[in-house]
Amino acid sequence: MSQTACRFCGAPVDAVFADLGMSPLANSYLPPERANGMEPFYPLRALVCGNCFLVQLEEFETPERIFSDYAYFSSYSSSWLEHSQRYAEQMIERLGLDGNSHVVEIASNDGYLLQFFHDRQIPVLGIEPAANVAKVALQKGIPTLVEFFGRETAGSLAGESSADLLLGNNVLAHVPDLNDFVAGMKTLLKPGGVITMEFPHLMRLIEDNQWDTIYHEHFSYFSFLTVGRVFEAHGLRLFDVEELPTHGGSLRVYGCHDDDQANTESDAARELRERERAAGYEELETYLGYGRRVEADKRQILGFLIDLKQQGLRVVGYGAPAKGNTLLNYCGVRRDFIDYTCDLNPHKQGHFLPGSHIPIRSPEAIREDKPDVVLILPWNLKDEIVQQLSFIGEWGGRFAARTPELTLLS
Numbered sequence: 017m018s019q020t021a022c023r024f025c026g027a028p029v030d031a032v033f034a035d036l037g038m039s040p041l042a043n044s045y046l047p048p049e050r051a052n053g054m055e056p057f058y059p060l061r062a063l064v065c066g067n068c069f070l071v072q073l074e075e076f077e078t079p080e081r082i083f084s085d086y087a088y089f090s091s092y093s094s095s096w097l098e099h100s101q102r103y104a105e106q107m108i109e110r111l112g113l114d115g116n117s118h119v120v121e122i123a124s125n126d127g128y129l130l131q132f133f134h135d136r137q138i139p140v141l142g143i144e145p146a147a148n149v150a151k152v153a154l155q156k157g158i159p160t161l162v163e164f165f166g167r168e169t170a171g172s173l174a175g176e177s178s179a180d181l182l183l184g185n186n187v188l189a190h191v192p193d194l195n196d197f198v199a200g201m202k203t204l205l206k207p208g209g210v211i212t213m214e215f216p217h218l219m220r221l222i223e224d225n226q227w228d229t230i231y232h233e234h235f236s237y238f239s240f241l242t243v244g245r246v247f248e249a250h251g252l253r254l255f256d257v258e259e260l261p262t263h264g265g266s267l268r269v270y271g272c273h274d275d276d277q278a279n280t281e282s283d284a285a286r287e288l289r290e291r292e293r294a295a296g297y298e299e300l301e302t303y304l305g306y307g308r309r310v311e312a313d314k315r316q317i318l319g320f321l322i323d324l325k326q327q328g329l330r331v332v333g334y335g336a337p338a339k340g341n342t343l344l345n346y347c348g349v350r351r352d353f354i355d356y357t358c359d360l361n362p363h364k365q366g367h368f369l370p371g372s373h374i375p376i377r378s379p380e381a382i383r384e385d386k387p388d389v390v391l392i393l394p395w396n397l398k399d400e401i402v403q404q405l406s407f408i409g410e411w412g413g414r415f416a417a418r419t420p421e422l423t424l425l426s
């Protein structure tokens with residue numbers, strides 16, 4: 017096995033954070049005509065760098081293969097749309113954005129967020145590598161460039177298209193060439209401009225045992241300490257941070273040029289750095305015991321599902337998220353446990369989950385079929401889903417979700 021070099025600092029990386037066996041790409045949903053074909057599986061093994069403490073996956077597939085035709089459309093989650101609208105309103109007020117400002121979003125998906133700036137007559141630009149998703153944004157009137165972002169794209173846009181606000185939600189973790197990406201942000205940000213990036217917080221992954229958020233499309237897993245070093249290496253400085261409930265616990269970091277005197281470091285940024293240091297996030301030992309917790313959780317999940325089936329209960333899933341595919345494939349769960357799953361996204365309906373080959377149906381199937389238990393795979397949206405499917409109580413149906421242990425919801 018060849019030695020892996022750290023995605024950020026280049027140091028040799030061989031310490032294992034979590035080994036989830038072999039798994040297909042989490043968003044590679046199978047159309048019916050491919051359901052019986054060969055399917056590639058890759059090692060799903062998270063490593064940790066002993067030098068900079070970046071938790072990372074090895075790269076087995078190119079970003080072009082993973083993201084050029086993507087099945088994730090942000091607009092199908094009502095709670096995510098509400099989160100995005102609140103963010104836009106907050107940034108417009110905090111930064112004083114108006115018709116003379118320019119907002120650029122990297123990995124802008126289907127225009128789910130930029131629409132809220134666009135509606136306020138603030139000029140926007142989306143950069144989105146998945147042509148099928150970008151097409152939906154363009155239909156909404158959101159200017160969108162179909163490209164992967166990095167130094168080259170930033171260089172071609174710098175000047176008239178430079179950003180007063182440069183943002184990216186759940187993209188930083190998806191970038192294999194981390195240094196190229198952050199260097200590109202430095203190039204595209206106007207003097208005095210602000211960057212915001214949102215991504216799942218490594219501290220939440222560890223403390224709440226969210227190992228199912230590890231999948232091949234997520235190349236990196238960040239603590240605030242480590243992401244600060246990445247930005248600093250490229251002439252950028254993180255000056256503020258918010259801890260958000262999204263995706264089970266995310267950070268929204270605020271960055272600026274390192275010579276920007278207007279944005280001084282916040283108390284929240286200082287406090288989080290101190291908290292992570294105190295919790296051992298700059299010590300290798302903190303990371304090395306995590307794999308045993310993952311193995312124990314797998315046994316608990318299988319025991320829970322076996323118990324339901326031994327009671328003669330019919331179990332179906334709700335949602336077809338990447339995290340659900342990690343869980344099902346690592347635990348070896350197939351149609352002997354879960355008859356099918358349902359998803360609001362019509363681009364997934366009629367397909368099969370990768371690896372497990374569990375069929376994906378419309379949510380209407382639950383009302384017609386009346387299963388005993390609905391297993392919520394996107395546990396971060398469980399409150400939204402429980403509300404949407406409250407009708408299962410009419411026949412005594414119950415919900416199950418990880419909270420963080422897999423359990424029946426009361």
